[in-house]
Amino acid sequence: MPSFTEALQSQVGRKILTGLTGIFLVLFIIFHLGGNLAILGEPDAMNRYSMFLHDMGPLLWIARIGLLAVFVIHAWLGISIWLRKRKARPNNYAVYSSKGGPSKQGLSSRSMAFTGVVLLIFVIFHINTFALGETQTVMIDGQETHDIKSLVIDTFENSALYAFGYAFVMLLLGTHLGHGIWSAFTSLTLSNKKASAVVYTIGVLLAIVLAVGFLFIPLYIYFGGGCDAALINCN
Amino acid sequence: MSTMTIKLKIWRQKNSHDPGHFEDYKLDDVNEHMSFLEMLDVLNENLIKEGTDPVEFDYDCREGICGSCNLVINGRAHGPKHMTAVCQLHMREYNNGDTIVIEPPRAAAFPVIKDLVVDRSAFDRIIEAGGYVSVKTGAAPEANLIPVPQDTSNIAFDYATCIGCGACVAACPNSSASLFTGAKIAHLNSLPQGQPERDKRTIAMVNQMEKEGFGDCSNFAECEAVCPVGISIASIAEMRKDYVKAIF
Ligand code: HEM
Ligand code: SF4
Ligand code: FES
Numbered sequence: 001m002p003s004f005t006e007a008l009q010s011q012v013g014r015k016i017l018t019g020l021t022g023i024f025l026v027l028f029i030i031f032h033l034g035g036n037l038a039i040l041g042e043p044d045a046m047n048r049y050s051m052f053l054h055d056m057g058p059l060l061w062i063a064r065i066g067l068l069a070v071f072v073i074h075a076w077l078g079i080s081i082w083l084r085k086r087k088a089r090p091n092n093y094a095v096y097s098s099k100g101g102p103s104k105q106g107l108s109s110r111s112m113a114f115t116g117v118v119l120l121i122f123v124i125f126h127i128n129t130f131a132l133g134e135t136q137t138v139m140i141d142g143q144e145t146h147d148i149k150s151l152v153i154d155t156f157e158n159s160a161l162y163a164f165g166y167a168f169v170m171l172l173l174g175t176h177l178g179h180g181i182w183s184a185f186t187s188l189t190l191s192n193k194k195a196s197a198v199v200y201t202i203g204v205l206l207a208i209v210l211a212v213g214f215l216f217i218p219l220y221i222y223f224g225g226g227c228d229a230a231l232i233n234c235n
Numbered sequence: 236m237s238t239m240t241i242k243l244k245i246w247r248q249k250n251s252h253d254p255g256h257f258e259d260y261k262l263d264d265v266n267e268h269m270s271f272l273e274m275l276d277v278l279n280e281n282l283i284k285e286g287t288d289p290v291e292f293d294y295d296c297r298e299g300i301c302g303s304c305n306l307v308i309n310g311r312a313h314g315p316k317h318m319t320a321v322c323q324l325h326m327r328e329y330n331n332g333d334t335i336v337i338e339p340p341r342a343a344a345f346p347v348i349k350d351l352v353v354d355r356s357a358f359d360r361i362i363e364a365g366g367y368v369s370v371k372t373g374a375a376p377e378a379n380l381i382p383v384p385q386d387t388s389n390i391a392f393d394y395a396t397c398i399g400c401g402a403c404v405a406a407c408p409n410s411s412a413s414l415f416t417g418a419k420i421a422h423l424n425s426l427p428q429g430q431p432e433r434d435k436r437t438i439a440m441v442n443q444m445e446k447e448g449f450g451d452c453s454n455f456a457e458c459e460a461v462c463p464v465g466i467s468i469a470s471i472a473e474m475r476k477d478y479v480k481a482i483f
Contacts, residue, residue, distance in 0.1 A: 001434070001482070002438060010442065010478070011444065011445050011452070012441055012475050012478040015451060015452060081451045081453065084409075084451055085451065085453075087343060087448065089342055089410045089450070090343055091341050093307065093310055093338055093341055094244075094338060095309055096310040099311050099312075101317050101459075103457045105456070105457045109455050110408065182454070183454040186454045186472070191472075192469060
């Protein structure tokens with residue numbers, strides 16, 4: 001019998017781990033989208049949300065490190081699956097096409113590694129912009145906190161590159177998840193013959209909702225939304 | 236009866252070291268009732284008459300039960316029809332003037348021997364790793380000694396119909412052998428006779444599949460679409476479940 005760590009490195013283990021980390025990342029981005037949508041709420045809702053996270057102290061750091069680990073494992077597995085596939089078929093077909101029917105092959109499933117690598121680069125860039133970016137401080141309930149909302153609005157309001165660049169990457173996120181959500185359920189054997197079509201449809205719908213939710217915000221700000229916040233200097 | 240002219244673009248490769256290339260052929264008077272392999276027989280007769288090497292391709296039963304035939308036609312394993320092996324495909328699926336591209340299954344684990352014939356002994360080694368039930372041989376046992384519920388027997392039979400053609404590998408963008416391996420594991424693991432070696436079998440077959448150099452499964456489900464007997468990707472789920480059960 002293989003040990004637990006050997007089992008994790010088998011084809012079955014790798015697949016289950018990709019699925020688990022993928023689902024975890026999906027749960028995280030659902031949570032993340034909730035935070036982003038605070039920009040549409042009360043003027044100080046987003047900064048309150050940020051304050052709430054910072055007040056968690058060490059818990060926040062545990063969550064951050066955990067998330068980073070999951071992200072790195074997921075990306076590493078995804079890239080290694082892609083590298084292995086290249087080795088498994090060194091000579092490609094001159095002509096290749098899907099046979100349709102039950103096949104889930106398409107733009108989304110064929111571009112997982114590409115959309116994944118773009119997401120990886122994007123996330124590094126994204127953390128640099130918002131998590132490590134310089135912020136002003138504001139007072140909320142007599143407590144000093146980061147004015148993350150101004151940073152977000154400044155970033156998207158003044159740059160078409162940022163606003164449309166973000167929106168475009170979010171389309172790629174949707175593309176990744178169009179196959180990804182169904183795939184993760186299948187990898188974890190939570191889908192079966194009867195449920196397959198339903199799980200696939202729910203996966204695609206959730207992917208669309210998430211992509212639209214995320215890409216809406218930068219575009220909304222670029223086109224002048226989010227400006228009537230009491231805490232922010234709008235021009 | 237209508238006849239047609241068919242243009243063929245066929246992969247020719249002298250041996251496993253030869254880089255290989257496509258060769259163009261033209262066949263007049265192709266009868267729509269011919270099977271696809273009969274059409275290739277006619278081509279080969281012509282080539283032999285011309286004194287050139289015939290195109291090497293695999294077949295045996297020509298009735299969809301042996302799993303020998305495995306051509307990739309216009310980019311699809313076993314051709315355009317679902318639940319059909321190449322040997323069951325007929326020329327009426329094609330039109331006068333069509334160009335048909337024929338390639339061997341392409342996978343590192345299935346090296347080309349000659350032209351369209353590949354070495355599929357990797358599948359045999361996966362079976363050798365655990366795709367059997369150990370029994371004391373001797374007189375045939377009484378058939379009803381071990382009761383098998385009808386539902387179980389139906390499920391096992393569905394998985395047992397895998398003919399080992401390798402189309403699943405040929406069509407998978409990752410060259411994964413998960414459908415084949417999953418079908419074999421799910422078949423034996425669902426039967427009472429398969430229980431004693433269940434964990435050992437699952438682990439050994441999954442490991443062997445990896446060792447042979449097949450790729451990972453990315454849940455494309457393309458394998459199910461090309462499988463001539465319609466093995467479902469549910470077999471892959473069974474393999475994953477049984478693998479996890481075997482570990483814990
Ligand atoms: C927001 C970030 C991400 C989310 C929410 C996410 C989500 C998912 C999900 C749910 C799956 C399906 C898992 C499975 O098939 O079992 C998946 C698969 C995959 N992910 Fe991601 N992912 C993200 C980032 C990345 C990154 C950064 C990479 C690579 C650099 C990546 C590469 C892949 C690949 C290649 C697959 C397909 C695995 C396969 O072929 O089986 N993903 N992802
Ligand atoms: S699972 Fe289907 S396609 Fe794969 S080897 Fe068996 S019969 Fe052929
Ligand atoms: S020749 Fe036997 S299955 Fe096609």
